[in-house]
Amino acid sequence: MKFIQSFAILILIILLALASCKKEEEGTDSGNSSPSADSKGIGPITKVDLGEIDQAKAAKGKQHFDTKCSACHKFEEKVVGPPLAGVTERRTPEWIMNMILNPVEMTQKDPAAMELYATYLVQMTFQNVSQDETREILEYFRQMDKKK
Ligand code: HEC
Numbered sequence: 473m474k475f476i477q478s479f480a481i482l483i484l485i486i487l488l489a490l491a492s493c494k495k496e497e498e499g500t501d502s503g504n505s506s507p508s509a510d511s512k513g514i515g516p517i518t519k520v521d522l523g524e525i526d527q528a529k530a531a532k533g534k535q536h537f538d539t540k541c542s543a544c545h546k547f548e549e550k551v552v553g554p555p556l557a558g559v560t561e562r563r564t565p566e567w568i569m570n571m572i573l574n575p576v577e578m579t580q581k582d583p584a585a586m587e588l589y590a591t592y593l594v595q596m597t598f599q600n601v602s603q604d605e606t607r608e609i610l611e612y613f614r615q616m617d618k619k620k
Contacts, residue, residue, distance in 0.1 A: 513582050515570030525614050533612030540599040560617045572606045
Protein backbone atom coordinates (compact mmCIF):
# COMPACT_ATOMS: atom_id res chain seq x y z
CA MET A 473 0.00 0.00 0.00
CA LYS A 474 2.81 2.34 0.99
CA PHE A 475 4.57 1.46 -2.24
CA ILE A 476 1.50 2.38 -4.29
CA GLN A 477 1.16 5.65 -2.42
CA SER A 478 4.73 6.71 -3.05
CA PHE A 479 4.44 5.60 -6.65
CA ALA A 480 1.39 7.81 -7.06
CA ILE A 481 3.24 10.72 -5.51
CA LEU A 482 6.19 10.14 -7.83
CA ILE A 483 3.90 10.25 -10.86
CA LEU A 484 2.30 13.41 -9.57
CA ILE A 485 5.71 15.04 -9.23
CA ILE A 486 6.66 14.01 -12.78
CA LEU A 487 3.40 15.40 -14.14
CA LEU A 488 3.89 18.68 -12.32
CA ALA A 489 7.44 18.94 -13.65
CA LEU A 490 6.23 18.31 -17.19
CA ALA A 491 3.48 20.88 -16.81
CA SER A 492 5.91 23.55 -15.68
CA CYS A 493 8.25 22.75 -18.60
CA LYS A 494 5.34 23.22 -20.95
CA LYS A 495 4.55 26.61 -19.40
CA GLU A 496 8.11 27.78 -19.90
CA GLU A 497 7.99 26.78 -23.55
CA GLU A 498 4.76 28.67 -24.03
CA GLY A 499 6.25 31.69 -22.36
CA THR A 500 9.06 31.88 -24.85
CA ASP A 501 6.99 31.82 -28.03
CA SER A 502 5.91 35.04 -29.65
CA GLY A 503 2.50 35.13 -28.01
CA ASN A 504 0.64 33.27 -30.73
CA SER A 505 -1.05 30.40 -28.94
CA SER A 506 -2.75 28.74 -31.91
CA PRO A 507 -1.83 25.05 -31.99
CA SER A 508 -0.32 25.23 -35.48
CA ALA A 509 1.30 28.63 -35.09
CA ASP A 510 4.71 27.07 -35.58
CA SER A 511 3.78 23.77 -37.20
CA LYS A 512 4.54 23.01 -40.82
CA GLY A 513 1.92 20.27 -40.96
CA ILE A 514 2.33 17.01 -42.86
CA GLY A 515 2.91 16.78 -46.59
CA PRO A 516 5.27 17.57 -49.45
CA ILE A 517 6.02 21.17 -48.42
CA THR A 518 8.90 21.67 -45.98
CA LYS A 519 9.98 25.22 -46.74
CA VAL A 520 8.31 28.23 -48.33
CA ASP A 521 10.24 31.43 -48.96
CA LEU A 522 8.05 34.49 -48.66
CA GLY A 523 8.97 37.81 -50.20
CA GLU A 524 6.91 40.85 -51.00
CA ILE A 525 3.42 39.87 -52.13
CA ASP A 526 3.48 39.03 -55.82
CA GLN A 527 0.28 40.54 -57.25
CA ALA A 528 0.36 38.49 -60.46
CA LYS A 529 0.65 35.25 -58.51
CA ALA A 530 -2.12 36.36 -56.16
CA ALA A 531 -4.41 37.09 -59.12
CA LYS A 532 -3.86 33.58 -60.45
CA GLY A 533 -4.42 32.22 -56.98
CA LYS A 534 -7.78 34.00 -56.84
CA GLN A 535 -8.82 32.26 -60.07
CA HIS A 536 -7.93 28.83 -58.68
CA PHE A 537 -9.70 29.68 -55.46
CA ASP A 538 -12.86 30.80 -57.22
CA THR A 539 -13.09 27.63 -59.30
CA LYS A 540 -11.82 25.01 -56.85
CA CYS A 541 -12.39 26.22 -53.31
CA SER A 542 -15.16 28.81 -53.13
CA ALA A 543 -17.91 26.16 -53.05
CA CYS A 544 -16.74 25.38 -49.52
CA HIS A 545 -14.87 28.48 -48.37
CA LYS A 546 -15.46 32.19 -48.00
CA PHE A 547 -13.25 34.57 -46.10
CA GLU A 548 -15.55 36.07 -43.51
CA GLU A 549 -18.22 33.40 -43.14
CA LYS A 550 -18.26 29.72 -42.47
CA VAL A 551 -19.63 27.78 -45.47
CA VAL A 552 -18.86 24.04 -45.54
CA GLY A 553 -15.33 24.75 -44.39
CA PRO A 554 -13.81 27.37 -42.09
CA PRO A 555 -13.70 31.08 -42.99
CA LEU A 556 -10.24 31.77 -44.35
CA ALA A 557 -9.73 35.38 -43.27
CA GLY A 558 -6.62 35.59 -41.13
CA VAL A 559 -5.46 32.10 -42.09
CA THR A 560 -1.93 33.33 -42.87
CA GLU A 561 -1.76 34.72 -39.36
CA ARG A 562 -2.87 31.57 -37.60
CA ARG A 563 -0.91 29.04 -39.71
CA THR A 564 2.54 28.83 -41.24
CA PRO A 565 2.79 29.02 -45.06
CA GLU A 566 3.99 25.39 -45.12
CA TRP A 567 1.00 24.26 -43.04
CA ILE A 568 -1.44 26.02 -45.38
CA MET A 569 0.11 24.47 -48.49
CA ASN A 570 0.22 21.00 -46.93
CA MET A 571 -3.43 21.36 -45.90
CA ILE A 572 -4.34 22.17 -49.52
CA LEU A 573 -2.14 19.45 -51.05
CA ASN A 574 -2.64 16.73 -48.45
CA PRO A 575 -5.91 17.40 -46.60
CA VAL A 576 -6.84 13.80 -45.79
CA GLU A 577 -3.59 12.89 -44.04
CA MET A 578 -3.58 16.30 -42.35
CA THR A 579 -7.01 15.77 -40.81
CA GLN A 580 -5.86 12.34 -39.61
CA LYS A 581 -2.48 13.26 -38.10
CA ASP A 582 -1.97 17.01 -37.67
CA PRO A 583 -3.43 18.22 -34.34
CA ALA A 584 -4.79 21.54 -35.67
CA ALA A 585 -6.30 19.94 -38.79
CA MET A 586 -7.79 17.14 -36.69
CA GLU A 587 -9.44 19.76 -34.54
CA LEU A 588 -10.93 21.46 -37.62
CA TYR A 589 -12.26 18.16 -38.91
CA ALA A 590 -13.84 17.44 -35.53
CA THR A 591 -15.56 20.84 -35.72
CA TYR A 592 -16.66 20.91 -39.35
CA LEU A 593 -17.37 17.16 -39.72
CA VAL A 594 -16.75 17.28 -43.48
CA GLN A 595 -13.58 15.94 -45.02
CA MET A 596 -11.83 18.46 -47.21
CA THR A 597 -10.51 16.56 -50.23
CA PHE A 598 -7.60 17.21 -52.55
CA GLN A 599 -8.79 19.55 -55.31
CA ASN A 600 -6.27 18.43 -57.90
CA VAL A 601 -4.13 21.52 -57.63
CA SER A 602 -0.41 21.49 -58.42
CA GLN A 603 2.24 22.79 -56.03
CA ASP A 604 2.60 25.92 -58.18
CA GLU A 605 -1.13 26.56 -58.12
CA THR A 606 -1.15 26.00 -54.36
CA ARG A 607 1.65 28.53 -53.97
CA GLU A 608 -0.44 31.02 -55.98
CA ILE A 609 -3.42 30.39 -53.70
CA LEU A 610 -1.17 31.05 -50.71
CA GLU A 611 -0.17 34.35 -52.32
CA TYR A 612 -3.86 35.22 -52.70
CA PHE A 613 -4.45 34.46 -49.00
CA ARG A 614 -1.52 36.72 -48.07
CA GLN A 615 -2.98 39.49 -50.22
CA MET A 616 -6.42 39.06 -48.63
CA ASP A 617 -4.97 39.17 -45.12
CA LYS A 618 -3.01 42.29 -45.90
CA LYS A 619 -6.09 44.11 -47.22
CA LYS A 620 -7.98 43.78 -43.94
C1 HEC B 1 -15.74 19.94 -49.99
C2 HEC B 1 -15.51 21.23 -49.38
C3 HEC B 1 -14.14 21.83 -49.46
C4 HEC B 1 -13.41 22.21 -50.58
C5 HEC B 1 -13.81 22.05 -52.04
C6 HEC B 1 -12.20 22.83 -50.09
N1 HEC B 1 -12.18 22.81 -48.71
FE1 HEC B 1 -10.72 23.59 -47.54
N2 HEC B 1 -11.65 22.87 -45.90
C7 HEC B 1 -12.88 22.22 -45.89
C8 HEC B 1 -13.16 21.75 -44.55
C9 HEC B 1 -14.42 21.02 -44.13
C10 HEC B 1 -12.05 22.13 -43.76
C11 HEC B 1 -11.79 21.79 -42.29
C12 HEC B 1 -10.98 20.50 -42.21
C13 HEC B 1 -11.81 19.29 -42.58
O1 HEC B 1 -12.87 19.08 -41.96
O2 HEC B 1 -11.39 18.55 -43.52
C14 HEC B 1 -11.14 22.85 -44.64
C15 HEC B 1 -9.95 23.46 -44.21
C16 HEC B 1 -9.16 24.27 -44.99
C17 HEC B 1 -8.05 25.05 -44.53
C18 HEC B 1 -7.59 25.23 -43.09
C19 HEC B 1 -8.33 26.45 -42.56
C20 HEC B 1 -7.89 26.92 -41.20
O3 HEC B 1 -8.65 27.63 -40.55
O4 HEC B 1 -6.78 26.58 -40.78
C21 HEC B 1 -7.53 25.69 -45.62
C22 HEC B 1 -6.34 26.64 -45.65
C23 HEC B 1 -8.31 25.28 -46.76
N3 HEC B 1 -9.30 24.43 -46.35
C24 HEC B 1 -8.08 25.73 -48.04
C25 HEC B 1 -8.76 25.24 -49.16
C26 HEC B 1 -8.40 25.55 -50.52
C27 HEC B 1 -7.29 26.48 -50.94
C28 HEC B 1 -9.26 24.86 -51.33
C29 HEC B 1 -9.26 24.81 -52.84
C30 HEC B 1 -8.04 24.32 -53.48
C31 HEC B 1 -10.18 24.14 -50.46
N4 HEC B 1 -9.83 24.38 -49.16
C32 HEC B 1 -11.23 23.36 -50.91
C33 HEC B 1 -13.70 22.02 -46.98
C34 HEC B 1 -13.32 22.22 -48.29
